[in-house]
Structures are given as structure tokens and as C-alpha cells.
Amino acid sequence: MLVGLIRWLFTGHSGHSGDAGARSDSKRHLDILKERYARGDIDRDIYDRMRRELES
16 A cells, blocks of 8 residues: 555656646645645654655
8 A cells, every 4th residue: 555655646647747747746745645644544754754755
């Protein structure tokens, strides 16, 4: 399940192109990550690790 989430977060599934699309995707991915953490789907360690990867 975690592998699927990571793969989904890092794939270009939105159809955007260029840097503007990448920034938009990154913000959306962070929002999804925050929602998953809030629901309890992932723990703090996974949240922090994935957030750092998305923000880099």
C-alpha cells in the first residue's frame, strides 16, 4: 500500500507539463499527504519523510 502511495505521488498522472505544472502537482501532492496523515493512514515518520521528498 505504501509503495503504491509513493508511486502515485511521484508519477505525472495529472497531465500538466513544465515547471508551473510541477509546482501545482507538488502542492496538490502535499495536500494529499496532509490529508492521509490527518486520517491516520500514515504515521508521523512516513509523513515527515515523504514531505521532505516532495519539498526537495
